[in-house]
Amino acid sequence: MIRYLTAGESHGPELTGITEGLPAGLAVSAEELSLHLARRQKGYGRGGRMAWEKDLVTITSGVRFGKTMGGPVSMKLANRAWEKDAANWPVTMSSEPVDEEIEKITLPRPGHADLTGVQKYRFDDIRPVIERSSARETAMRVACCGPARLLLKALGVEIGGHVIRLGESGYESWEHIRKKTDTVVGQSGAEALFQKADESEVRCLDPELTERMVEEIKRRRKEGSSLGGIYEIIVTGLPPGLGSYVHWDRKLDGLISQAIMGTQAMKGVQFGLGFESGGRDGRRVHDAITRDEKVPGGFGRETNRAGGLEGGVTTGQPLIVQGVMKPIPTMLDPLGTVDIKSGKAELTRYERSDVCALPRAVVVAESVIAPVIANAILEKTGGDSIDEILPRWKQLKESRL
Numbered sequence: 050m051i052r053y054l055t056a057g058e059s060h061g062p063e064l065t066g067i068t069e070g071l072p073a074g075l076a077v078s079a080e081e082l083s084l085h086l087a088r089r090q091k092g093y094g095r096g097g098r099m100a101w102e103k104d105l106v107t108i109t110s111g112v113r114f115g116k117t118m119g120g121p122v123s124m125k126l127a128n129r130a131w132e133k134d135a136a137n138w139p140v141t142m143s144s145e146p147v148d149e150e151i152e153k154i155t156l157p158r159p160g161h162a163d164l165t166g167v168q169k170y171r172f173d174d175i176r177p178v179i180e181r182s183s184a185r186e187t188a189m190r191v192a193c194c195g196p197a198r199l200l201l202k203a204l205g206v207e208i209g210g211h212v213i214r215l216g217e218s219g220y221e222s223w224e225h226i227r228k229k230t231d232t233v234v235g236q237s238g239a240e241a242l243f244q245k246a247d248e249s250e251v252r253c254l255d256p257e258l259t260e261r262m263v264e265e266i267k268r269r270r271k272e273g274s275s276l277g278g279i280y281e282i283i284v285t286g287l288p289p290g291l292g293s294y295v296h297w298d299r300k301l302d303g304l305i306s307q308a309i310m311g312t313q314a315m316k317g318v319q320f321g322l323g324f325e326s327g328g329r330d331g332r333r334v335h336d337a338i339t340r341d342e343k344v345p346g347g348f349g350r351e352t353n354r355a356g357g358l359e360g361g362v363t364t365g366q367p368l369i370v371q372g373v374m375k376p377i378p379t380m381l382d383p384l385g386t387v388d389i390k391s392g393k394a395e396l397t398r399y400e401r402s403d404v405c406a407l408p409r410a411v412v413v414a415e416s417v418i419a420p421v422i423a424n425a426i427l428e429k430t431g432g433d434s435i436d437e438i439l440p441r442w443k444q445l446k447e448s449r450l
């Protein structure tokens with residue numbers, strides 16, 4: 050089974066990651082992993098750091114001559130902030146004790162892990178919490194999930210995401226979104242979706258909505274506020290039968306939810322119609338079954354309102370999952386807080402920050418679900434090498450009841 054760990058602080062020298070459980074013989078390159086890292090850095094509403102922090106991952110083990118060797122793949126990513134502000138960060142974030150007095154951060158920012166973090170770890174300085182809870186870590190997460198994404202691609206499973214709501218601007222209905230995505234995903238698969246969405250500054254397929262979203266970011270920036278929103282991720286090329294209904298911790302929707310909810314600032318996940326299904330009658334929710342030889346397994350659906358999963362198991366239809374991201378907590382217009390040292394009521398201090406990180410978060414969400422889906426496939430096929438997996442995968446895609 051594929052699993053990964055990241056290490057590193059936002060202003061430390063580098064981020065480190067290890068992904069293990071990858072089959073041998075999978076083509077993996079730093080260049081391909083960096084592709085999604087570059088995508089994670091683009092999007093209207095980003096802050097200053099993204100402009101100069103160019104993420105290029107280095108693979109330090111587990112890959113030889115461009116192919117995995119079955120062992121752990123380790124990666125590192127430099128934090129340019131460390132070199133850029135060399136008089137500050139190597140001292141502030143020194144792993145060795147230092148002689149100088151380093152100023153403590155004592156004003157917790159609402160919406161961040163600042164206060165809960167110091168309460169948990171009993172710090173008198175918020176710096177260690179900020180450093181690790183920061184979404185800078187998602188850069189390494191995208192890198193760590195990259196090999197799983199490449200494995201899926203080798204099997205013809207594609208992942209693509211787009212923004213469907215940003216603040217007050219969004220599609221009117223589920224059907225409206227389906228119309229937009231169906232024409233893009235169509236025959237070619239979900240990568241076409243992200244490629245098309247990447248043409249928009251806010252990763253939205255609709256040009257008119259894009260304009261409204263950009264205007265909204267401008268307005269909230271002027272007001273000193275911030276924005277979040279909702280994105281949708283589609284996965285194509287999955288056969289029926291991945292995941293299981295037999296236990297709560299084997300349901301594929303449950304496992305995908307954890308990967309998304311484990312990402313900074315995510316506040317909800319839904320599959321297919323999701324929350325909207327609670328307000329509709331059953332005939333406008335469930336998807337009638339048809340015979341369709343074009344679909345792996347031979348059964349199709351008249352609609353895909355379930356989002357490609359029933360009973361925690363894939364149906365053979367595209368998997369559709371949506372996630373909601375809260376607005377960025379760091380805002381120019383301050384919020385009330387309390388100094389943890391003096392106990393006095395204060396206002397938060399502004400630090401360099403994005404106004405809206407939603408377009409960037411789409412890439413993180415696309416990435417974190419890749420190992421979950423790859424594991425559901427590996428559970429079915431088994432296999433220690435890509436050569437073993439490919440014929441078993443072909444058999445699985447062609448199997449009929």
Ligand SMILES: Cc1cc2nc3c(=O)[nH]c(=O)nc-3n(C[C@H](O)[C@H](O)[C@H](O)COP(=O)(O)O)c2cc1C
Pocket residue numbers: 096160161162182183184187312313314315316377378379401402403406409410413
């Ligand atoms: C890709 C990405 C970029 C983010 N960038 C920022 C940022 O620039 N400023 C900020 O205050 N929060 C940012 N956040 C959000 C915080 O990381 C998040 O609100 C915080 O970790 C607490 O979230 P939680 O309550 O869900 O754990 C970002 C989140 C993501 C996923």
